[in-house]
Amino acid sequence: MAKAPYPTPLRSRASAPGKLILFGEHAVVYGHTAVAVALSSMRVTVEAELCDDGDGTLEATLHDLPSACGRGPVRADVPLSALAAAMLPTRASEERSDDGWRTPLAAGARVIEALHRELGGAPEADKAALVPLLFLAASLLPQLGARVGGRLRVGVRSAGLPVGAGLGSSAAFSVAVAAALLRLQLLLRERLGSTAASDLALLEGGPRAADGAATSAEAGGAKAGGGRSGAGGSGGRVAGTGEEGCREAETSTPSSAARELINGWAYCAECILHGTPSGLDNAVSCEGGGMRLQRAGRESGAALRFEPIASLRPMTVLVTNTNVPRSTRRLVAKVRALRDAQPALTEALFGAVASVAEAFLAATASSEARLSAELPELVRINHGLLVSLGVSGAALEDVVATAAEHGLATKLTGAGGGGCAISVVGVGGAARGEASKSADAARRRLEAKGYNCHLTSVGGDGVLYHAPQAAGETAARAAPSGGLARAAAAAAAVVVAAALAAAAAARSHATA
Numbered sequence: 001m002a003k004a005p006y007p008t009p010l011r012s013r014a015s016a017p018g019k020l021i022l023f024g025e026h027a028v029v030y031g032h033t034a035v036a037v038a039l040s041s042m043r044v045t046v047e048a049e050l051c052d053d054g055d056g057t058l059e060a061t062l063h064d065l066p067s068a069c070g071r072g073p074v075r076a077d078v079p080l081s082a083l084a085a086a087m088l089p090t091r092a093s094e095e096r097s098d099d100g101w102r103t104p105l106a107a108g109a110r111v112i113e114a115l116h117r118e119l120g121g122a123p124e125a126d127k128a129a130l131v132p133l134l135f136l137a138a139s140l141l142p143q144l145g146a147r148v149g150g151r152l153r154v155g156v157r158s159a160g161l162p163v164g165a166g167l168g169s170s171a172a173f174s175v176a177v178a179a180a181l182l183r184l185q186l187l188l189r190e191r192l193g194s195t196a197a198s199d200l201a202l203l204e205g206g207p208r209a210a211d212g213a214a215t216s217a218e219a220g221g222a223k224a225g226g227g228r229s230g231a232g233g234s235g236g237r238v239a240g241t242g243e244e245g246c247r248e249a250e251t252s253t254p255s256s257a258a259r260e261l262i263n264g265w266a267y268c269a270e271c272i273l274h275g276t277p278s279g280l281d282n283a284v285s286c287e288g289g290g291m292r293l294q295r296a297g298r299e300s301g302a303a304l305r306f307e308p309i310a311s312l313r314p315m316t317v318l319v320t321n322t323n324v325p326r327s328t329r330r331l332v333a334k335v336r337a338l339r340d341a342q343p344a345l346t347e348a349l350f351g352a353v354a355s356v357a358e359a360f361l362a363a364t365a366s367s368e369a370r371l372s373a374e375l376p377e378l379v380r381i382n383h384g385l386l387v388s389l390g391v392s393g394a395a396l397e398d399v400v401a402t403a404a405e406h407g408l409a410t411k412l413t414g415a416g417g418g419g420c421a422i423s424v425v426g427v428g429g430a431a432r433g434e435a436s437k438s439a440d441a442a443r444r445r446l447e448a449k450g451y452n453c454h455l456t457s458v459g460g461d462g463v464l465y466h467a468p469q470a471a472g473e474t475a476a477r478a479a480p481s482g483g484l485a486r487a488a489a490a491a492a493a494v495v496v497a498a499a500l501a502a503a504a505a506a507r508s509h510a511t512a
């Protein structure tokens with residue numbers, strides 16, 4: 001065992017947004033077009049700190065999740081060496097080294113079981129929430145298990161993103177944890193002087209769109225290898241609205257190579273939480289902006305294809321959480337039953353939903369004025385089609401009617417039944433003035449009825465790095481020492497191509 005001191009704590013901080021489905025839920029299950037966007041001001045933020053005091057423990061705290069034991073938030077202290085041991089099935093089969101963080105690799109059943117065991121007698125619900133974080137820590141900081149002493153502290157907080165309401169909180173959690181821990185790995189390598197060219201490429205952050213780096217022509221350029229992604233302009237508008245969210249001055253977007261790795265690891269965490277998710281939520285959370293998605297075939301097992309929407313325009317929506325629990329599985333089954341009973345009619349409804357999604361894509365590609373004119377009607381029509389499919393509910397209809405009294409077109413988002421609805425407030429500048437007065441009035445009425453509302457722009461920043469809260473990170477780089485330093489130095493020889501190939505492999509896995 002090596003004891004390699006970190007002269008000062010290393011800290012990283014990252015955040016990632018939730019998502020919402022603008023158009024096309026349910027029809028997308030049968031191969032029709034849908035549109036999803038990032039909820040740039042509703043985010044999960046993760047702080048991670050690695051320091052030399054302590055007894056070789058990972059301290060994880062999920063500040064927003066109340067523990068099922070009824071005392072405080074979900075939290076755990078786990079020996080770092082035990083985490084490394086739990087990962088042995090993965091490492092043995094892969095013959096992997098401390099360099100394993102470069103290749104996102106899903107957790108097998110034996111690894112998941114071993115991580116559960118490390119959480120001892122904690123309530124099952126707490127374990128389920130913690131295991132993805134433990135897995136990411138062990139995967140992205142594999143060197144730590146071989147050390148004596150030290151402490152890794154990870155804290156997770158949500159900024160306005162409700163947990164389990166259909167807005168992609170689990171993906172935001174997974175992306176933000178993966179980003180914070182990847183950055184810690186890279187800072188550790190930099191501190192130890194083992195930074196290779198490939199690591200520098202991963203460490204590099206770009207300016208956010210909110211800093212004015214992305215013009216509207218670049219907005220949404222979420223191609224692999226591209227710089228900023230997502231609807232850059234809206235990122236700037238979010239920062240100016242005075243909403244909740246992360247607006248630190250020192251904020252940057254991870255490089256595209258880093259985003260690919262983050263997305264790959266986040267998908268691995270999502271698989272632990274959800275089995276076999278499509279990968280849409282983590283892709284939108286990571287890249288920001290908006291995505292067009294479509295299944296390759298008519299059946300729900302068919303692969304989902306994602307395509308960034310290059311022309312997404314800034315939009316402001318009022319998100320209303322009915323607080324009515326919903327089961328996506330039950331609602332999807334309900335639509336399937338309707339399709340079995342009325343195949344031609346149901347297919348016609350799906351076709352109409354897809355036409356709405358395509359009309360939205362045409363309008364946003366055309367002009368702000370056209371989108372502004374057409375969006376409310378498109379929202380109203382899509383909701384009507386979802387009502388016809390039988391997936392609305394009493395609270396959702398109440399939200400639609402209440403918002404309509406204030407001139408706002410509203411639709412359910414996600415599976416329906418309960419969960420959230422979205423009301424169009426405006427496109428670009430239209431979100432101010434009269435539109436914003438209507439939104440304020442609607443919000444007051446809806447909140448008086450017991451719903452939770454959040455005014456937000458959509459399609460802005462994806463995953464972001466933030467300046468850590470405390471000083472110390474800028475302290476002088478330490479000389480490499482001990483086994484950890486040697487392992488890190490050996491790993492540094494791996495070239496850029498390896499990191500990019502690994503990330504590409506993860507991406508193809510995530511979109512499969």
Ligand SMILES: Nc1ncnc2c1ncn2[C@@H]1O[C@H](COP(=O)(O)OP(=O)(O)OP(=O)(O)O)[C@@H](O)[C@H]1O
Pocket residue numbers: 044062063064065128129156157158162163164165166167168169170171173273281328414
């Ligand atoms: N802020 C957070 N801190 C820790 N864990 C979180 C946080 N937000 C979400 N999670 C994890 O994600 C789970 C919720 O995932 P779930 O899929 O039910 O909801 P969602 O992601 O909000 O909705 P959807 O997947 O339908 O968009 C939580 O139980 C928890 O494990």
Ligand SMILES: C[C@@](O)(CCO)CC(=O)[O-]
Pocket residue numbers: 021024025026027028029166328332413414415
């Ligand atoms: C209802 C649905 O279309 C969206 C749920 O958020 C289901 C799915 O796409 O898997």
